[in-house]
Amino acid sequence: MRILVVEDERGMARALQRGLSAEGFSVELAHDGLEGLHLARENDYDAVVLDIMLPSLSGYRICQTLRAENRWMPILMLSAKDGEYDQADGLDVGADDYLTKPFSYVVLVARLRALIRRGAPKRPAVLSVGDLFLDPATRAVRRGDQPIELTPREFGVLRYLLHRRDEVVSKLDLLEHVWDPHYDGDPNVVEVYVGYLRRKIDVPFGRHSLRTVRGAGYRLVDDQVA
Secondary structure (H helix, E strand, C coil), X not given: CXXXXXXXXXXXXXXXXXXXXXXXXXXXXXXXXXXXXXHHHHCCCCEEEECCCCCCCCHHHHHHHHHHCCCCCCEEEEECXXXXXXXXXXXXXXXXXXXXXXXXXXXXXXXXXXXXXXXXXXXXXXXXXXXXXXXXXXXXXXECCEEECCCHHHHHHHHHHHHCCCCEECHHHHHHHHHCCCCCCCCCHXXXXXXXXXXXXXXXXXXXXXXXXXXXXXXXXXXXXX
C-alpha cells in the first residue's frame, strides 16, 4: 500500500515514514504544500496523510484542489489544530478523517487501514441545495452567480442546514451545533437568525428554500424542484 505523507516537520515526517514502513506501507514524503500537491496529482496513492500548516500551500487548499479535480484517494488530515471548527473545515473541504497532534500511532495506523479498506466516497467540497452554494474553505456563499454576504453566525446556521439538507432540523440541534452545547441564553435567538438568513438567501431572489416546520424546526430544500 502506497502512502504519501505531506509534513513540513522533517523529524516528524521521517518518524512517520519509518513507522509506517515497518507496518508494510510504502511511504513517500513531501515537506511543503506545492510538492505535496504535485506528487498527489502525478502518482496513484492508496492514501494521503496531510498536515494543515504547510509552507507554500495549506493542507486545506491541497485537499480542496484534489477533490475539485475529482481525485478521490483517502485523505487523513494530521494537525496540531485541534479546534472543532478546524476539524469541521478539514472534513468540509473533502478530507476523510482528521487526527490531532499529539496522536496515538496505533490509532493512526488503524485509521489508515480502515480508510484504505473502504475507499473514499465521492463528495463535493462545496455544499449546495439547488442553486444555493456554500464553500466552507473560502467561506463564500452565492445564489446562482450572485454572492451573498453573511455574518459568521448566519454562515454557521446555513452550513449546518446544508449538511442536513432536506431534513427537519430542530431549534435545539441548531443551538447545540452552531452556538454551544451548553448555551443557556434565549432559545428564540435561533428564530431571529433564521429570519436574518431568509432575508439574505431567499427574499431577494423570490425563493422559499428555508422553511419552518411548525412545532419541529427548519428544513432547507431545493425550491426549484416541483
